[in-house]
Amino acid sequence: MKFDFNSTKPLFQQVNDEIEAAILSGAFPEESQVPSTTEISKSFQINPATVLKGMNLLVDHDLLEKKRGIGMFVKTGAQAKVKTIRKDKFLHESVVTVVKQAQALGITEAELKELIERGYQQ
Template identity: 40%
Template sequence: MNGMLNERKPIYEQIKDWISDQIIDKSLRPHDRVPSTNEMVTFFKVNHLTVSKGVNQLVDQGAIYKKRGVGMFVADGARETLIAERKKKFKEDYVKPMVNEMYVLGLKEKELNQLIERVKEDEYGQRRV
């Protein structure tokens, strides 16, 4: 995210996603220190309460834990928890609407799969092996 925020979603969610992304891609591993709230306030140039809201959601999920006076750290199993949450959100936000549109357009599953393969090839250079 490189300190750049956008207007597409609330800032606290973007900060939560920024930390989550680092846990998912293994930049942050279990028991690694997470940047402090003050560091994130300075980095993103946002209000302390905004950062706290995003961080506290991760604490509530059990993805990170706080050690009073020491800092915040990645919890055991955080990556798996966050991936499971993202998959659920992906299903609700993308797959369900896509399947609904598939039925509206009268597409068959094979046609949908071909469209997905075409997008993967066009956008990512990936071919089915």
């Protein structure tokens, strides 16, 4: 995990994003235990409440589950959910912007598809 203490993105969101990325990559497989709040806070010198807030976002998104007295575990189906979340984010943050820019430049849908195909080839 990497955290940018100079970023404008809050640390709890960075915790959420890093664990989410680890779930997506398979570094934290489904049904496996993730590092505890204490482990993460000590390793990266982050306030435990901040780490917990980031982890609770993952619980709220149904990616992690708390097992009382044991710890936090990656839920079954979490990797697929992360992919869906990331695809939706990509659509809204990137694709929509590209399409608007293409329209402003007078690029047709067919031309844009051709440009994307060329991008894949590079």
